[in-house]
Amino acid sequence: MNTLRLALRNLLRNRRRSLMTLFAMVIGAVTILLFGGYARNITYGLQTGYVRRSGHLQIQHKDYFLYGSGNPAAFGIVHYQHVMDVVAHDPVLAPMLRVVTPTLSLGGIAGNFAASVSRTVVGTGVVVESQNRMVQWNDYHLPFEIRPVALSGTPDDAVIVGIGVARVLQLCKALDVPNCKQPESLPAQGPDTPPDIAALAAEAKPAGTTSGGEPRIELLAANVHGAPNVASLRVFKAVTQGIKEFDDIYVGLHLVQAQRLVYGADPPQATAVVLQLEHTNQIPAARARLQELLATTLKDEPLEIQDFEVLNPFYGQANNLFAAIFGFMALLIGAIVLFTVSNTMSMAVVERTTEIGTLRAVGLRRSGVRRLFVCEGALLGLIGALAGVALALILAWLVNHSGLTWLPPGQVDPTPLTVRVWGEMRLITGCALGLIVVASLSAWWPARRAARMNIVDALRHV
């Protein structure tokens, strides 16, 4: 009769009490696992969104991230094609890479002069084929709908704009943007237009639409020499970005068009070389290799590497928020389990006082008594953890197959509500081990009390 078997039989002695204790632990385990699975799903969802949009790593001109945003002239990567070639053909990096593609960000003013409206925007020039490959990245097998980027199949002078940009530039009707009401015309502010300018405006071709009825905007940006440059671009679509601040400034355009606007006849540059890896956990290895390359083969140009977490601070903030909520919940549940098991074990010690005296009299050491009660607590924890994990897996399966949808932060379309418990070994083992440890610790104090009992007093206990 080893301690474990004796502990198990003792637990079965007062089944109702043991069941109630287990019930509390199972509820706790299920809560932790379901919330953990839900939070994990959000983390993976956010990560997938960011990695699809901006890759895992970006090679940028040194200090571009801190000082160069919107200033591609000063912070462009001159030999970006060479950088891409070196990276793509590196024997260490190549097996990890899915996509290597350049992007060019620029700040400018988009105007719809037919409506006499304009606003500042941030344009992003991309290679459409590469972006289409990037949006297929789904390392966590999330049930997101994969759609090609809106610029697919469009000519070089095509752009897409955020809903906010379309709204301000009064393109909603032309672009068939739903739920986008045009404002009532406001009285003109300021002094009257000088007569010569008014005459010029009257002569100008009405902007905002082409003769074929296509909506157009004029995009004004500073070129590499600091002079203003304007491109007349066809707006193909207004696309929601999920976050209003992005919607209000976003203009997506083809890389060649963006380069033409900024660099004109000069050699084109890019503000970032985007690297999308096969798996997120390859980031440290890829980054280490890139650092080597930047220090050797690519040392002629001042470059640095940023990962998607740095580029998208909201990812870390959201994770920290969920980690804080998860930690608070786990602490609360741990405290409940602690007191429940402690109470159960204390009652067991009182009920079995005579038995403790008998065991000590026949030769069981104090440590043996302590071990017996701690073992009972640990067994309660183990059984509670196993039952909790099993129930959480069942409930997660039911939720995942319920067809419920929700709109995750930063997403545009509703996605199926899923709770990721199955396969999350760190979450499951962490929760199970945590419960076992807490249950064992809860039993420690009553066990210590039992072990320190005076044998004679214990034998006299009625």
Add this chain to the structure above:
Amino acid sequence: MQPVVLSRVSKTYHLDAVDVPALVDVDLEIRPNCFTVVSGPSGSGKSTLLNMIGCIDQPDQGEVFVAGEAVRKLSDDALSDFRARHIGFIFQSFNLLPVLTVFENVEYPLLLARVPAAERKQRVDSLLEAVGLADRAGNVPGQLSGGQRQRVAIARALAPAPSFVMADEPTANLDSQTGAAIIELMRRMQRERAVSFVFSSHDPKVLAAADDAVMIRDGRIEKVERRTPPAGTPA
């Protein structure tokens, strides 16, 4: 086998603000291989004396020698091991572990003494046979009568082949017929296994069966009757 010797043993219990002397300056020798009964009125110190001899309580003053060892010098763990090897216990309320079967209850002290599995089985089977409970080995105590439970307790006490067995009023919770049978069984086991039995009891039948009778009153030894010659002496 060596006698149990108590030398100038005193023990006082402190109940609230009152000091209750349970044993006062007790000198006593328990002969080996004898059936010794400690008798006296309630509160006379019988149980305290047995607790001292059984090494589950320590004197305030004096020394107790069991199997040649001064037990006061032993640490708690050493004392636990000492009890597991040298002393068996029979309790008034049997004190069997309710979650263990008869076999497992008898086997338990052997596990504490780290006796190998094959020897454990052989010794437990033999003891259960001797106390007439071989057919109840798989039962739990709740399925046994009082007399049967006390037989299991006797088998458990004898399992580690102790130097002596302590029995605190072992027949108090039994009817007279069963009590007599238990006394008879213990007497037989004491003779067959050459082990000392030390009882506390008011029961005249137990007193009548004793080799030595120790009378105690107010914590002092009033009289010691040696009714049989020392072991090894021709009758």
